Amino acid sequence: MSGDDAMGVLKTNAGFQSFITHTNNPILGIIVGIIICSVLQSSSASIGILQMLAMNELMPMSFAFYLIIGVNVGSAMPLFLSAIGAKTNAKRAALIYFIFDFVGLLIFTPIALFTPFISMIEGVSPNGSVQVAAGHIVFKVVTALGLLPFVKYIVKISEMLIKPKAHETELRFQYIDRKITSNTLTVAPQIGKEVERMALLSRKNFVIACEGFLKMDTSREREIRDNEELINWLNHHISDFMVTVTSYALPAQDSEYIGRLFHVITDLERIGDHALNVLERTELAQQSAMVFSDEAFKNFQEIYEKALELLDRSIGAFVNMHLSADEEHELHALEDSIDHLTIQAQDAHVERLRKKECSTASGVLYTKLLQDLERVGDHSYNIAWAARKDKNLIRQI
Numbered sequence: 123m124s125g126d127d128a129m130g131v132l133k134t135n136a137g138f139q140s141f142i143t144h145t146n147n148p149i150l151g152i153i154v155g156i157i158i159c160s161v162l163q164s165s166s167a168s169i170g171i172l173q174m175l176a177m178n179e180l181m182p183m184s185f186a187f188y189l190i191i192g193v194n195v196g197s198a199m200p201l202f203l204s205a206i207g208a209k210t211n212a213k214r215a216a217l218i219y220f221i222f223d224f225v226g227l228l229i230f231t232p233i234a235l236f237t238p239f240i241s242m243i244e245g246v247s248p249n250g251s252v253q254v255a256a257g258h259i260v261f262k263v264v265t266a267l268g269l270l271p272f273v274k275y276i277v278k279i280s281e282m283l284i285k286p287k288a289h290e291t292e293l294r295f296q297y298i299d300r301k302i303t304s305n306t307l308t309v310a311p312q313i314g315k316e317v318e319r320m321a322l323l324s325r326k327n328f329v330i331a332c333e334g335f336l337k338m339d340t341s342r343e344r345e346i347r348d349n350e351e352l353i354n355w356l357n358h359h360i361s362d363f364m365v366t367v368t369s370y371a372l373p374a375q376d377s378e379y380i381g382r383l384f385h386v387i388t389d390l391e392r393i394g395d396h397a398l399n400v401l402e403r404t405e406l407a408q409q410s411a412m413v414f415s416d417e418a419f420k421n422f423q424e425i426y427e428k429a430l431e432l433l434d435r436s437i438g439a440f441v442n443m444h445l446s447a448d449e450e451h452e453l454h455a456l457e458d459s460i461d462h463l464t465i466q467a468q469d470a471h472v473e474r475l476r477k478k479e480c481s482t483a484s485g486v487l488y489t490k491l492l493q494d495l496e497r498v499g500d501h502s503y504n505i506a507w508a509a510r511k512d513k514n515l516i517r518q519i
Contacts, residue, residue, distance in 0.1 A: 148188045148231060155192020156199075165197035169258050176250025183244050183253045187234055190257050194223040211296065214280040221276055226265035292348070293355045298363060309367050310376035313360065317383050317390070320356045321437045321505070323349050324393040328433065328498060331400035332426045335491065336419060338408060346401050353394040357387050379443070382508045386440060389501040393433070396494040396501075403487050403494075412484040415474060421467035422491065425460055429499045432456045436506035445509040453506050460499040464492050 159168040172189055175181040181189075198220035233239050246256045269276065297315035299308075327349045330342050364380050372380070407414075435453060439445040445453075468489060475485050 148235060151185050151188025152192035152195070152227065152231070155189035155194075156196035157192075158189070159193040159196030160199040163200040163203075165193055168193040168196070169254065173251040173254045176254045179250065181250070183250065183257070184240055186250075186254055187240055187243065187257050188231075190254065190261060191227050191230055191234075194258075194261060195220070195227055198223060210284060213284045214277075217280045217284060218276055221279070222265060222269055225269060226261055229265060229268065230261055292352050295359070295363075298360075300363075309370070309372065310379050313364060313367075313380060313383060316356060316360055317387055318437075318441055320353060320360070320387060320390050321440065323353050323356075324390045324397065325430075325433055325437065327353070327394055327397035328400075329430065331397040331404070332422075332430075332495075335400055335404045335407075336423055336426075338404065340401065340405050340408060343401060343405070346398065350394050350398050353391060357391040360387055386505055386508045389504045392501050393498050396498050399494045400491060403491055407484070407487060410483065412481065412487065414484060414488060415480060417470065418467075418474075418480070418488055421463070421470065422488075422495070425463045425467065425492065425495045428456060428460050428463065429495050429502065432460065432499050433502040433505075436502040439506045439509040443509050445506055450506070450510070453503060457499050457503045460496060464496040467492055 155168070158171070159165055162168050162171075169190070172181065172186055172193070176183065176186055198216060201216035201219050230239075240257075243253050243257045243260070246253060295316055296319060298312045327346050330346055334340055334342065361384065364383060368377070368380065406412075432453060435449075435456075439449065439453075471480075471485060471488055471492075474480050475482065480488075
């Protein structure tokens, strides 16, 4: 479209020249823009055509800007087509994209009609192609900035209009799309997001279970068990999916990244298991009317808080795929402190048993609770190590 013969047929077509030159109907311009982009299924190509028409003086900006508005609205059509048969979130993403551009239409149509906005765009440059580009940029930037404070409300609208399918359950991928596994550029990021989702579920269960023990409250037992079922589902299905994609010709960096994830999901699944252990031990303590001293609760909370800090920092390192030497030393020291505090708490508990300040049954259960916390610290540290650049540094505890 940039050669000497660009738009040659249109240059010499009297009917087309008359239509472009004399048409000033904004609604018609918007409709034509929507049709162009819907047919080409590319807003970039559509804007490119408008630029070439304007550069060859075949289209005045007074009409081109309404075509720009229509092109932006029509750019949602490819998303709607690709969302057919896709997951609920894909449909919602297409709707949100359409809402943004439709609101842009509502904002800029009256501005173009009743203000000197188009004259201002024409004053940017005598080159029609530059004018089209400037108008397109202003439309996108102003619309995005104007709607940015209302993003959460737009998301809620999409959730209200597009309900989850009746057969959809939580036991499914939210980010991995099995239909496009052949696209090696998107596979690794999709897997990474699912593993991050699994990490947040494991963390959530760990917090709920430990807070439940400290308050002797098991009212969220169903939530923990449902999350644990999903964690196990993700563990098995992400592993199977990664085995499948490793047969593809992946970039070396992605292949190494996926190899690290095998270690990470194993540790996350084990953290989920320990969270479930804490819940079940709390239930047993309630059923047996076990009593724990204030010192026991205090020691448990101290170790739990350090384990949670280690887990949070490890998840952060994994998400960013970066663990500096200084950060690694700090996390190693944090893990060591968890081990040290666990030994101290166990020794203090033995002393309470010797003084008959607690029962043997509660003592055995409390010792197992401390072991769960200590193991969560170990697995958290493993997750952090998976972010090291040297894959040989990954260790499995």
